[in-house]
Every structure is written in structure tokens, then in C-alpha cells.
Amino acid sequence: MATATKNKLVQWGPAEVKSALLEKYPPKVGRKRAKQIMINEALQNETPELTANVRTIPGIITMRGCTYAGCKGVIMGPTRDIVNLVHGPIGCSFYAWLTRRNQTDAGPTGENYMNYCFSTDMQEQDIIFGGEKKLAQAIQEAYDLFHPKSIAVFATCPVGLIGDDIHTVSKNMKEKFGDCNVYAFSCEGYKGVSQSAGHHIANNQVFRHLVGQNDEVKPGKYKINLLGEYNIGGDGFEIDRIFKKCGITCISTFSGNSTYDQFASSHTADLNAVMCHRSINYVADMMETKYGIPWVKVNFIGAKATAKSLRKIAEYFGEKELIDTVEKVIAEEMPGVEAALAEITPRTENKTVMMFVGGSRAHHYKELFDELKMKTISAGYEFGHEDDYEGRQVLPNIKLDADSRNIEELEVEPDETRFKPRKSDKEMKALDKAGYKFKQYDGLAADMDKGTLIIDDLNQYEAEKLVELMKPDLFCAGIKEKYSIQKLGVPMKQLHSYDSGGPYAGFLGAVNFYQEIDRLVNSKVWGYMKAPWQKNPQLSGSFAWE
């Protein structure tokens, strides 16, 4: 691969970049990838323009993981008092062991199994003769050792193939114990085309087995759930701090720093605030249908976004006390943010960034880069769907394919006793009239500049090519991409695990992020790439002292 050149966007129009990315592919691959690369028109399309949520191409080095990773790693990983038992060979459990930085505060009970890694470590004989007995025994042993309130079972690839009935095993063990909720996730790695399928499978089971298990009314005012916040790098802690300061009660977070009881009580909240649209929008929809809880899209990444989201929550409840407190909190927090920006922005202004992460995350972080006056010249999702790019209005036009059809859709109906609308018709109409938007998400494309490149499921080859052609000042992706990008002399920020940094959410997190980006794009190290004798080769061979 050639050295990154000094060519900037001015020399390379988006159409040229797109064709350069596709040049080397076999024709069929090129045609497929062409549909996943969109030159943004910054328009809201009614029908999907960009293909997403389709299979990766065998042999093309993808950034994606699997369904199991989305289910066990992303959604269930951050729950601390549930024993997460992986039924399968050892690897799947090993790789998901503490590697997503799921921070937690074990709280007064101290119950926390996150630092443990549980597996049935299936062996050849289990594959041949079936692993159900071993699974039942493993559940029993976990119960005897820890007496947890809940045990969750995860299926890996071979479990689905040999047909172990993990759901029946779990149900039987639950009945046997009586005081431990046991349930299972059919999240075999090969299901679906990315982690996204795993989020869906996880959330369905959380909804089925956990949500609504505890009707006890929790103390506090302005009760909300925060959906799609996973507390990477302590983001959830900072958001909790702000909620507390505002007098907002967060009944449950799905699933950062979460507990079994949080999920069990979540149906008692009055509003669902959705952070990661991709991983969890269907839980918000299901809770609305079953319990009458409306939902709004929020974003706590970015100081302005945080202020906006807090105001959105306050406006929903519509009480002066809350509105005033939120304004007071924003007024207290923003001076620190503005001071940091005033200092840092001169060093970051007009610098360019590319982001390829998650299925909402790239969009969220664009807000922070906007605050730093940096330009997002290309972005995309690792496992987004068309609606994450182009907004929920394209939902009716998305065609279901075989890979999506095998992910269960729950049939949800209003709960006979517990469904209650949180707002009267009159109140809803008033909110609507004031321009308040429930369950709306406009997607990434609406926020990206015209002529930028939006790329779904970017792969390693295209990443290098993009960096080589457009030479951004910063590239954001995950650990697999980190070092190949840095070898090209471009700083790379992990936005999945934050390179062990964070929090970046909320007000304090925003300041933390500004400082981190300042450090990265202005680090001296990127100037050390060439030795003095490589920079001035014309001197070689002559003797200065002669």
C-alpha cells in the first residue's frame, strides 16, 4: 500500500473517491459495494438510497462481528447481577470477557458477576451427543456457587447446529430453583449479518423475561428509562450525575451499569429516552404498545446535544419546576464547556475526521466534532440499517430479506392491567402543536454535509484507500482498524472502547473528549514518521566535514 499522500478533498471529488474505492474489486463485488457507498445529498429521502444491513462479502476483510457479540457482548454484558453463561466452546466466552469495558458500580448489594467468565466449554462429545445435560449441570453449578437472582444462557454457533434446546433447559432450571430467573438467547453467531441481529435477539428476551417483573413503584419524580446507553468509559455515570442534578429519576438504563431489578421495574417509567436508535428502537416501540410509555430520541454525546436532550425531556413532563432546574443545570455546566472550547477550538478548527463505528455512534460523535469545528468528511456504520442512515420515514420501504426474517419479531399487545397512556389526548395534541416529535429519528445523512461520503460496512481495503486519498486529520473506528490506520501516519481514535478513555457523554464528558481530540490531532508523534536523513536524502553520500 502506498504512503498516504498530501492529497486533500479539494483534489479529490467524492465521485472520484468512490470510483477509486471500487476500482480493484471483481465486478460483482464492485457492484454490491457501489450500493453501500452514498455521496450525500443532504436530503431526506423517502425511499432508501443506501443499501445497508446486508451480508458482508466472503474474503473481504470486514469490520463486523457476529450476532453473539451483539447479544452477549453489547446488550447483556453490562448487566452486573446476572450470571451470563455461554453455552459453547470456550472461545466465544473468552473473547467477550471484560473486553467491552463495561464499567459498573456494584452498589450496596455488591452483587457483580461482570468480572467472571462463564462457559460450558463444549467438547467434541457434547457436539456429537448433544450438550443439554452439560448445560443443565452448568446452570446448577452456577446456582449452587453464587445463588444469583438470574442466569442468562447464550447459544453459540454449534449449539444451533446440533439443536440443543436451551430454552427448555433454562425453563426447567428456573422452575426447579424457584428463586432464580433463567432464560436463554438463541444468538448463534451465524444468524443475521452483523451484531445488529444480536441486539434484537437480546432485547426481545429482555422484554419477554425481565421487563415488567416488578410492579413496585419506585420513589422519585420525572421517571424515565434511558435506552441504548452502554456505559462505555463511564458515559452512563456522567449521564446519571446530570439526571440526578436535574431531579430526573432514571428507573433503568438499557443496559449500562444495569441490574436485574432495573429491567424488571422499567415499565413503571413515564418516558423512554432512546440513545442508540439502532440497537434498541424496537424495545421503545414494544414498551409503548404494551405499557403506553412514549419515546423520544435523545443524544447525550456533545454538550449542546446534552442540553437539547435535557430540554426535550423537561418539555415532555411540562412542569415548570423541572424546566427551571434543567435550565439552571445547563447554565451551571455550560461555562466550563465553553471555556474548554475557546481554548481548544483554534487548534481543531477545520480539521477533518472520518468515523466508522456502530449503528448510531458515528452520528452521535458528529455532534462533538461539530462543537470542535471539525469537518466530518466521511462516515458510516458498521452494522446500521437504512433507517439509521436516512431516517425512520424509510422504514416502510425497507425490504425484508432472508437474513432479517430469521430474527424473531415479538407480537406485542397492550397489557390488560398495566397499560396506561402517560399523557391525555389533549396533552399529546398540545405537545404536537408545539412541534414536539415523538419516535422520530432523521438519521445520519440529514446531518452530514453535501458531498460527503456515507459508507456502510466499510472494510479494511476501503479504509486504507480513503485515508490515502483524503488524508483526514483523524480516523475513528475500532481496535481492528487502529494500527493499520496509524501506520499510515494518521491518528486513530477508537469509538467503541474509547482507547481506555472516557467518559465522553454529558458536559464533563464533552470537555474530556475535546481534550482527547486536541491531544490526538496535535500530537508531536505524527511528525516523527521520517528520520532527518529520510527527509533530506540529497545530503546522503557527501561528508559535511570534508
Add this chain to the structure above:
Amino acid sequence: MLLRHTPTEITERTALTINPAKTCQPIGAMYAALGIHGCLPHSHGSQGCCAYHRSALTRHYKEPVSASTSSFTEGASVFGGQANMLQAINNIFTVYNPEVIAIHTTCLSETIGDDLPQIKKKAVAEGKVPEGRYLISASTPSYAGSHVTGFSNMVKAMAGMAEPTGKKNGKVNIIPGWVEPADMEEIKRITGMIGVKTILFPDTSGVLNGPLSGEYKMFPDGGTTVAELKSTGDSKGTLALGEWCSADAARELDKQHKVPCSVLDMPFGLMATDRFIDALRTIAGVSIPDVIVNERGQLVDMISDMHQYLYGKKVALVGDPDQLIAMTEFLVSMDMKPIHIVTGTPGKKFEKRIKELTKEMGREVNVKAKGDMFLLHQWIKNEPVDLIIGNTYCKYIARDEDIPYVRWGFPILDRQGHQYFPTVGYKGGLRLLEKILGVLLDRKDRDDSESKFELVL
């Protein structure tokens, strides 16, 4: 307490593994394949395995790890992965153009029974493999063995590339086993000093410890070349370092091409290094240069200087069999007491070997193959130790029990240096010893009363 739920009382578990001391075969195959020059490892299964293995290797080596996948979804899982594999081979040679694709299976492709040799044949017959390019493969179902056996299987596949010409090349094959890139570099330095011509395979030095220069090479300059691998059948003999990692490949060369082999321990610590160097001397018929004798003497010197701080110290160890065997011998040779030893990799021979190595120690050791770190922690709770040596996951036990701890083995996710500084050979022994002494003396400095706190140690 991070592992606050771990009880002191040990109960028998027959089905539940907690905090494993191993991972699965394919990651070992992937690491080994990266030690071939111009090789792209390929994972035949769903893409999650490949993503996890690349992430884990990247986190350990802090280097780009490229590998492709057959990207199975449900369809391939039902109808077989041949179509995906053939498509992958075509795409890989078109887009990345490696010299070798080293394919390994996953539990998914193994369970559905994909026949890799047959798929490879078909790919060649259909002209999907360009002239002068190669496919090699290893069967690495995750429900057997461990990452160590996966490594061994891929190294055996490398041995399968041997094409003897009938004319001896005057070289010695050295199979270093799963060690760091820096260790492979050190082995080459040692053999270079002795003047033995070698073919080292696999060789990840220059692949997974590359410079930052503004250039990215998917296939860095390092690695054992295809020409060298072909030539292994013409070598004088093979030294396999480590029964678990390297012996199968060496025996394969012996069986197929009558290249005689010796299986030695991995050269960690004094005696294992002695045996390695002595073996090189004998095979090559050379005498050992003074510079190596001096290096040995320096290690002996440091042991004697610091013996008072090492003597009788109890140690808990977790890791891979070949490494643990050498480390146990090293610790015992310094009058330390490795008393709790666990590997996740199966193999009864391991327990037997550890018992032999510790029989002079004057007490029983707790040793378990196919054990886990939960058990190790329970052993430590029952009989505390002065030092823990193992991979990154030991940090939870070390913190909870407040025990000095040296990171060594795979994976190390939270420190740097292992890819650059060797722990094999006499020089490596010095480094291991420095690390061990460092944590023991830091502990002494922290624990001593003010009156006992001293400048000179």
C-alpha cells in the same frame, strides 16, 4: 473485591468453566499463519470468530492483524460453506494478492462438516488460485484442544509445504512455538551468533512488531518465506521447541521426509536455554562462542546476587503448557516454589511433567491441565503465594489478594513491551528475573516498617 463471589471452599465442577485459562483453536492458527511471509490468515466460518481473534491479537501485539473470513450466515450454515470459500479465495487474490492463504476452520464449519482439502482442490481446479500462490489449511474446531493446539495444527500445515529436492540445504529447522515476535528475533540472534544456518517457522518478528513510518503494509517484510518452508524438507534436522506447540510439525517432517527431529522445552530460563544451545552445538557440530558463555554467566550471576530474595518464595502460575513447563523449571532452579499451576489446555502429560520438575521441591504442588483461573484463585485463597505469573486476567486475582504479579504469556492486553523484549534465552532470562525481582522488592519496600526500610538491597 473484583472477584468477591469466589468462595474459598473448593467444590467439584463437572460442567461449568469459570475464568478459563485457555481460548479456542482458531486464534492460535491465525497467529501462527501471520508468521509466514505474505500470508493472509482466513477463518472459515461466520465473521464473528475472525473479528474476535483479530481483536484479541491486535490488543496483545498492538499491531495491525489482517485476516479474512468466509462470512457464513444461516444459508451457508445449512447448505455448506463451499460457495463462500470459493468466492472468498477469488476476492482475496483479486483485492489483497497474498502469497499464501492459510485457512483454518471454526466450530461452525467443522460441525457442518465442510471438507477443506476438497474445497481447496476445487478452487485450484477452477483456476481460482493464481500461479505461484498457495492455499494451506488446518482443522481447528473450537470444541477440541485450545489456542495452543490450534497453533500447533497450523504449524503442522506449514510443515506440509515442504518439497524436498533431494539436495540438503545445510540448515536446521527451528520451530519456536507460540512465543512473542521478540522471542523469535532472539532465537535468530542466538543461532546467528553460534553460526548455525536455520529456517525458523513460524516467524512473526518483523510482522507483529513493526515500525511506525507512515507506511502500512498488509504483508510486512517479516515472516518465513514460502521458499524457506519448501526447503524445510531438505534440512539437516528439526528442533521443535515445546511438545504442545511444535512437536507435531517436527514429527510430520520426520515422517514425510525423514528430517530427524528433537523435541526440546521452550528455552525460557537457565536450564532449558542450556539444553537448546547444547542441541544446536551438537547438531551443527560447532563450538559455542564466548559471547554466549558470557551471557549465560551473567544470568547465573544475577541469580546468585539476588538469591536471598527469591529463595523459598511461593508462586502461582497460569498459562500455556510449553511455557509453564520451562517457567516451573526456572523457578525451581532458583529455589523458588511454584505451588499452584494451571493450564486450560488439556493433556495429562502436563501434570506428570510438572510433578517431575517439582519433585525435589519437598512438597506437593497443585497442578491441573484443563483447569481454570477460578480454581487457581481458590487454591491461592487456601494457600497464599508471594507471586503470580500469568496473563493479563491475573490482575484481578493479584489485586483482590494483594499479591505481586508478573505479566507473562498470552494475552497481555494492558501492558506494552512483550512484543519488543524477549524472555527466551539467557538475555530473556535476565529480563524475566528482573521483572520477578522488581515486583518482589517493590512489595518488600512497601511492606517494610520504617526502621526496616533500607536504601541498599
